[in-house]
Amino acid sequence: MRFKYGITFSVIILIFMLAGYSMVQLNKEAKSPNSQSSGSINAEKPPSSNSKTSIPSNTTSESSFTSIHMVDAMTGWASTKEYILRTDDGGENWTDITPKGIVDQVTGQIFCQDGQTAWITFTQESSPKIIIYRTKDGGQNWKNVEISRTYSTHITSLSFSDSTHGWLLASDGGAAGSEWVDVFKTSDGGASWKQAASANPKQEIPNGIPFSGDKTGLVFANQKDGWITGGSPGPSVWLYTTHDGGQTWASQSLPIPKGYHTGGGAAGTKSPYFFGSKDGVLPVVFQGQEPPALMLYTSHDGGISWYATTPAESSQESLASYRGFQWSIIDAQHSIVSDGYKLYYTFDGMQSFVAISPNIDLKNLQQLDFVSEQLGWAIIDGDLWKTSDGGHVWTEVNWISTLTIKIGSNSYEVSCPLGKERYFNALSTSKGIVWNPVPSTEGENLDLHPTSPYTFIFKPKHSNEIGYESCPKNFRITVANG
Secondary structure, rough: OOOOOOEEEEEOOOOOOOOOOEEEEEEEEEEOHHHHHOOOOOOOOOOOHHHHHEEOOOOOOEEEEEEEEEEOOOOOEEEEOOOEEOOOOOOOEEEEOOOOOOOOOOEEEEEOOOOOOOEEEEEEEEEEEEEEEOOOOOOOOOEEEEOOOOOOOOOEEEEEOOOEEEEEEEEEEEEEEEEEEEEEEEEEOOOOOEEEEEEEOOOOOOOOOOOOOEEEEEEEEEOOOOEHHHHHOOOOOOEEOOOOOOOEEEEOOOOOOOOOOOOOOOOOOOOOEEEOOOOOEEEEEOOHHHHHHHHEEEEEOOOOOOOOOEEEEEOOOOOOOOOOOEEEEEEOOOEEEEEEOOOOOOOOOOOOOOEEEEOOOOEEEEEEEEOOOOOOOEEEEEEEEEEEEEOOOOOEOOOEEEEEEEOOOOOOOEEEEOOOOOEEEEEEEOOOOEEEEOOOOOOOHHEEEEEEEEEEEEEEEOOOOOOOOOOOOOEEEEOOOO
């Protein structure tokens, strides 16, 4: 089993003032037949392998991707700033599966065990409670439970070892290299939760999680063995482990290669990955020397011991040019790493790395997600990119939104928010067969593309003239049962 499912996301739900709102589905429009293209809007050829594409900033768009996890080549989960999404066809179509009732700005974690089973946590600034949603049918139906809290909480990690046993790491905040966290545990698939451990500044618990240290993640390989990762201004690498399901914790030491600094927060551990009962990979970032390096420690005894491997070093010697590392652990032998400049691929259990110079700029790389040595996705500045050749050539996944509405009259009017106090409006007086933009400044900059009765697509003629704070790049309206 591949324990690689924790995904951070930020969700902002938009309330559409449309009568009879039904559903939103996101359809991928790839720019190349080589990346499973569909649709007919502005199909373009992918960049050639000897040219580099500059990625424009798109972080203000509410439709920007914030996370992705593909379970396999066909099935996956993702999030934008406004939707939780799922695909069954390798990204050809993305369906909105956001639980109903989620309003205002919320942050959380999603853990997807497979293509059908997932859990999502939400917290709100206005309320200290934690809301945990769970689904067993790919997001068609959700159930939820709440955990009452005294203080506002940030969810750092969510981890399940199977469909029944799960753990949640909640942070109550911290400073100066210390952090108050609580660990919650479920033994019934997320229907109920109880506190298992705490790092409390008011009371240090023997054999517990220390208050000192900035915690970065929590992972359980099975019902008993788990790890909390982090960083500390202390002299050693910060890593704690439990072997009783999270009741007691102890520090675990790592062998540090000669020349690598660990003091003063120069080294930080990240959530480990496990494949089967024995093999594990533990990322550790060393940024106290030049060049910074990522070392993927390996274990072959279920995490009892960890061994240093060949580091992936940044191509930039200066710390001032350091962009941080992103990685995707495919299995115990194969991983791909980026320093924000190049990609580095290993196929021999992290014993060596081969540098790859991709055809796109990786400056604002947010996430890598590979399901095999060849097939992978990347999020760069909120845009989704895909590769089918191991990272050499990437094509942008240019998806469009489909809003399906049900209105009983003969006159249909729909609105798409283009930003604060800005809307695009379209009107049909023929049951959706013919659409016209309602006269407005925004309407003059948009083209309507009828595709079938009850369906039209509009898109900006000049993208730099339209704000995308809360509207996708392209938008499709479908009227059902008109």
